[in-house]
Amino acid sequence: MADTEKVTLLPSDKMYNSFMDKQYIPKGKDKYYIRNLQVKAPASGWRHLTSNEIEELVKNDNTAMSWDNIMVTDQFDTSMIKNNRFYGLVRIGRVTSSGLQYHDLRLECGITNSSIHSCDIGDDAAIHNVAYLSHYIIGDRCILFNIQEMSCTDHSKFGNGIVKDGESSETRVRIELMNEIGTRYIYPFDGMIAADAYFWSKYVDDTQLMDRFDKITQDMFDSRRGYYGTVGESSVIKNTLIIKDAKIGNHCYIKGGSKIKNVTINSSEQEATQIGENVILVNGIVGYGCRIFYSSIAVKFVLSSHSNLKYGARLINSFMGENSTISCCEVLNNLIFPAHEQHHNNSFLIASVIMGQSNIAAGATIGSNHNSRSNDNEIEAGRGFWPGLCTSLKHSCKFATFTTIAKGDYQYEIINPMPFALLNNNVSSDMLEIIPAFSWLYNMYSLVRNGWKFQNRDQRKFKVQNIEFDTFAPDSMEEVIKAIPLLEEWTGKAVLASKNDNSQPTDTELCAIGRDAIVNSPDFVDNLQIYGQGIEKSSRKTLIKKVTKAYNAYYDILIHYAVTNIAQYLSSHEQETFASMEEKINKEPWCHNWVNMGGQIMKQSDVEKLRNNIVDGNINTWKEIHKEYNDIWKHYSMEKLRHAYYCLKSAMGYGNRCLSNSEWEQVINKGIEIQNHIIDQVYQSRKKDYDNPFRHATFRNQQEMDAVMGKIEDNSFINKTKQEGHLLIEQLQNLKNRIK
Numbered sequence: 001m002a003d004t005e006k007v008t009l010l011p012s013d014k015m016y017n018s019f020m021d022k023q024y025i026p027k028g029k030d031k032y033y034i035r036n037l038q039v040k041a042p043a044s045g046w047r048h049l050t051s052n053e054i055e056e057l058v059k060n061d062n063t064a065m066s067w068d069n070i071m072v073t074d075q076f077d078t079s080m081i082k083n084n085r086f087y088g089l090v091r092i093g094r095v096t097s098s099g100l101q102y103h104d105l106r107l108e109c110g111i112t113n114s115s116i117h118s119c120d121i122g123d124d125a126a127i128h129n130v131a132y133l134s135h136y137i138i139g140d141r142c143i144l145f146n147i148q149e150m151s152c153t154d155h156s157k158f159g160n161g162i163v164k165d166g167e168s169s170e171t172r173v174r175i176e177l178m179n180e181i182g183t184r185y186i187y188p189f190d191g192m193i194a195a196d197a198y199f200w201s202k203y204v205d206d207t208q209l210m211d212r213f214d215k216i217t218q219d220m221f222d223s224r225r226g227y228y229g230t231v232g233e234s235s236v237i238k239n240t241l242i243i244k245d246a247k248i249g250n251h252c253y254i255k256g257g258s259k260i261k262n263v264t265i266n267s268s269e270q271e272a273t274q275i276g277e278n279v280i281l282v283n284g285i286v287g288y289g290c291r292i293f294y295s296s297i298a299v300k301f302v303l304s305s306h307s308n309l310k311y312g313a314r315l316i317n318s319f320m321g322e323n324s325t326i327s328c329c330e331v332l333n334n335l336i337f338p339a340h341e342q343h344h345n346n347s348f349l350i351a352s353v354i355m356g357q358s359n360i361a362a363g364a365t366i367g368s369n370h371n372s373r374s375n376d377n378e379i380e381a382g383r384g385f386w387p388g389l390c391t392s393l394k395h396s397c398k399f400a401t402f403t404t405i406a407k408g409d410y411q412y413e414i415i416n417p418m419p420f421a422l423l424n425n426n427v428s429s430d431m432l433e434i435i436p437a438f439s440w441l442y443n444m445y446s447l448v449r450n451g452w453k454f455q456n457r458d459q460r461k462f463k464v465q466n467i468e469f470d471t472f473a474p475d476s477m478e479e480v481i482k483a484i485p486l487l488e489e490w491t492g493k494a495v496l497a498s499k500n501d502n503s504q505p506t507d508t509e510l511c512a513i514g515r516d517a518i519v520n521s522p523d524f525v526d527n528l529q530i531y532g533q534g535i536e537k538s539s540r541k542t543l544i545k546k547v548t549k550a551y552n553a554y555y556d557i558l559i560h561y562a563v564t565n566i567a568q569y570l571s572s573h574e575q576e577t578f579a580s581m582e583e584k585i586n587k588e589p590w591c592h593n594w595v596n597m598g599g600q601i602m603k604q605s606d607v608e609k610l611r612n613n614i615v616d617g618n619i620n621t622w623k624e625i626h627k628e629y630n631d632i633w634k635h636y637s638m639e640k641l642r643h644a645y646y647c648l649k650s651a652m653g654y655g656n657r658c659l660s661n662s663e664w665e666q667v668i669n670k671g672i673e674i675q676n677h678i679i680d681q682v683y684q685s686r687k688k689d690y691d692n693p694f695r696h697a698t699f700r701n702q703q704e705m706d707a708v709m710g711k712i713e714d715n716s717f718i719n720k721t722k723q724e725g726h727l728l729i730e731q732l733q734n735l736k737n738r739i740k
Contacts, residue, residue: 034225035137062082064086095110118134125141127142158246162187177317188319246263265281279296280299325342330349344362383401404439413536416434422435433545489511492517562645
């Protein structure tokens with residue numbers, strides 16, 4: 001057993017004078033030299049106590065190891081300091097007979113019934129019943145009330161994955177993302193965003209990049225020992241057991257915490273963080289504006305800004321992106337992008353990268369644990385991942401964007417290349433069924449609402465992570481483009497099988513056969529059994545359903561994406577014409593390779609350029625890396641417009657040339673037609689819930705149902721969609737006048 005794990009007897013001179021080993025104190029410095037860099041002295045300066053003040057403090061049952069080490073300001077009311085023990089250098093800011101109030105808690109300023117060891121305490125603080133407060137810098141107007149232990153060591157790292165002087169690399173806190181093997185580990189740091197975590201863990205094969213990330217992170221922080229823990233101004237900590245090696249921001253509220261150790265908790269007046277009853281936080285970073293309540297546990301973690309852990313959630317070895325909420329359930333070894341929802345105690349998520357705008361339903365077990373001969377591997381799910389109730393998935397799987405999975409046990413590995421699809425495990429026929437473009441065809445209300453709600457729920461005041469909230473973006477559209485020839489190929493095979501044709505055409509020939517059948521003989525195709533290949537690791541078949549509808553829907557999706565982006569651009573650039581826009585766009589080729597970097601969609605070429613600059617030493621800090629993300633984001637709207645334009649020409653069959661005036665008019669008319677379809681389908685897909693007779697069963701009459709569910713005519717989102725849809729149609733109508 002290490003000496004630090006034993007109970008040892010200390011001589012009195014070392015009892016309160018052993019914060020830092022002398023070997024870590026530079027020549028000519030004392031053990032407080034780092035602390036003095038952290039603390040801003042009051043304008044009037046510090047002073048020693050007067051003999052009268054010492055006498056009054058003693059009468060108030062205060063003791064000090066040395067009264068010479070107690071420093072105060074000119075405003076120091078000794079009557080507010082009662083029954084305390086002071087050790088080491090303690091500096092106390094303004095103390096008056098005033099009080100502080102937070103919610104219903106009202107406490108006098110001053111210090112009572114506490115043990116204070118080597119601390120700086122700000123102006124107008126209220127510190128009461130703190131059994132052990134050691135090596136902390138407490139901000140102005142803070143409340144510390146009923147705390148059992150609050151201490152800081154000389155090697156505190158505050159949750160950052162670094163080493164201090166004299167430590168071995170094994171002591172670095174690391175988060176093992178995406179799998180249980182531990183090979184995709186990262187070192188967390190204050191300010192880490194989802195793009196950083198993905199960049200670091202995904203490109204693990206680039207050893208030079210990994211070494212650079214290690215060094216950049218280590219160099220980001222001072223390796224010297226002796227930093228004190230901090231509590232920012234106007235923070236409140238009450239009824240809490242243990243706080244150790246913590247850096248706590250301004251206006252933070254901690255009530256009833258159980259154990260908070262080796263963490264940074266970011267908080268500000270604009271984006272205050274709250275931590276509630278029985279919470280355990282160990283080895284991690286908490287972002288601004290977070291809420292962590294009701295017996296939640298986080299160990300080796302990063303919790304990004306405006307995210308929530310509630311009702312006993314367990315977040316371990318995981319990164320959780322902005323605007324996410326996890327309640328009740330267990331989440332292990334995951335990289336979760338922004339806007340993730342998981343609310344139910346019996347759901348389980350392990351060894352996965354979930355790329356945002358996702359929702360994990362009750363009973364879902366994503367990546368069942370220990371079901372193979374070795375550590376489980378990984379699951380990768382694109383944006384909009386939505387596994388249904390009681391869904392179980394096995395490693396390894398990969399899902400296209402906006403995949404919905406019906407209730408069921410999926411016992412085999414799956415690669416789903418169809419975006420906006422519904423997957424169903426049909427037990428009676430023993431096959432996997434896929435309806436491509438399902439959300440567009442049958443659940444337009446949910447599809448459109450998802451893009452709106454995630455944007456609407458973004459409460460961040462300071463947005464470090466750039467996030468693409470639009471459902472229709474280069475990542476999802478490229479999957480649509482790749483899905484179309486797959487539908488053609490699989491249909492071509494089904495056509496030949498129906499004719500007992502045993503010829504061996506090429507993939508190109510199969511696509512031509514399938515395309516001709518879908519376009520010219522849709523009724524014939526609808527009666528075929530069309531099977532996908534390479535989707536499930538099993539001998540059973542994968543049935544592709546609604547092929548003709550899905551095929552046409554994919555083209556409509558591409559056109560809608562293109563027309564919407566073109567209309568937005570031309571409407572906000574009145575000096576532009578269709579011709580001048582095309583001239584700008586055609587300067588660069590169509591980019592087919594895009595990466596979802598933590599919610600920001602980037603061209604693969606931009607990622608590679610950034611990667612090379614980091615490896616070559618041209619970029620040396622995470623701040624510089626974040627600046628590169630932002631510079632890429634500044635150009636994203638034009639890159640997205642260019643991508644949309646090329647998608648349009650491909651979908652409409654216009655080739656590589658510029659469009660004629662009549663073709664632009666055709667595009668606008670098609671865009672108006674699709675937008676009217678969206679408005680109608682948002683209404684119709686929601687109306688099904690109102691028309692369902694089983695939904696009427698629990699109500700006495702229509703009036704009761706209206707009181708509970710509201711009338712569909714009053715649905716705010718439907719009305720909002722209709723209003724915005726008609727605005728886009730109006731923009732498109734106006735653009736007709738600009739075709740020259």
